[in-house]
Amino acid sequence: MGDVQHASGSRDTKASIHRAALDLFSAQGYEKTSLREIAEQVGITKASLYYHYSSKQDLLRAIIGTFVDDLRQVMARTDGLDWSPEAERELLGAYLDVLIKHRATGPTLMRDIGAVLAAIDEDLEGLIATSRGFQLWLAGPNPTVPDRLRAAAAIEALSAALSANLSPGEFIDSEIHATLLDAAAALLGRRNA
Incomplete structure (x- = not known):
């Protein structure tokens, strides 16, 4: 015990x-x-x-590492998963949940990008490749360049959870989730318009 x-x-x-x-x-x-x-x-x-x-760098690496590991787990779920509108919305929601969970990390990511990049330096190329693969999956089957751009824009819309600088209690997590998921889905939904 x-x-x-x-x-x-x-x-x-x-x-x-x-x-x-x-x-x-x-x-x-x-x-x-x-x-x-x-x-x-x-x-x-x-x-x-x-x-x-x-060290302070070791501490930052641990903080950022937890965030990055959570993102990778969501993005890895696309491996072998066929794209469907339901799967897309589910994974967008899971990705957004990670961003909301770690939104206190957002101001640090935005303010000290050099320190953050140094903290994840050995993982940076792998993280970029994983992120691009996730965006490509979100773009749907046989994506066009506009589809891929909309998928990237949808991910950027979700990152507003990190950069919005909302005060605690100003907006509850479920409202953040619903608002940003709808925004990302709207960006992706124009694919067939």
């Missing part, structure tokens, strides 16, 4: 570190935020922070 509590406490501490880091990165930028400030916001010592993360 002690091991379970210790593991749970470690996860809780890591989650608190992630939240504090994202708050500080969003407010003052990645470069201007120190590990000491993050530790203070969490209420732990800098040494305790180093127990979990060896």
